[in-house]
Amino acid sequence: NAGVTQTPKFQVLKTGQSMTLQCAQDMNHNSMYWYRQDPGMGLRLIYYSASEGTTDKGEVPNGYNVSRLNKREFSLRLESAAPSQTSVYFCASSEWPTSGYEQYFGPGTRLTVT
């Protein structure tokens, strides 16, 4: 099992460009998450999906959109990138409550917006 995979691992964008971060999990989890991690701050939730076809905003959703394409895949889209979106992005999944609330993380995407 690959667990949670993310692509790309690194990306540099110019202000105003768009891109989609891809995430997939092979653990048959219902819940999937997108977080951003910035220096000196804890992981912050961007969007969350409790199941296929549902998405909810997290703490910092502005400037992002998401798609829960199917149970495996949860993508994050930046429509018009801004320097404030320079960050490391993590996708995660969990199967609450059957797996006891444990969360599994992808390797991260390091995004720089110039």
Added chain:
Amino acid sequence: KNEVEQSPQNLTAQEGEFITINCSYSVGISALHWLQQHPGGGIVSLFMLSSGKKKHGRLIATINIQEKHSSLHITASHPRDSAVYICAVSRGDQFYFGTGTSLTVIP
């Protein structure tokens, strides 16, 4: 105010020392999690606990539900333990994260 507070923010230790990282939280929780993140690396789950104590190798995690406090201990620390340790709490399927403790173990 963050729901999860960790201390210290940074910690430097000599190899072999006993290390303690503390975590306090202010919300009701389903479980508390300790995560490890190596420089430039991904995040892995070390422990998930809702009561008492868990041990895995040289790592021990404890939680006091009444005091809303948890500690992560590392015995006989080693340079490979150098990483950021993150405390998180879950409430159902929602997670809240501390800002992490950066640990450096010097040979």
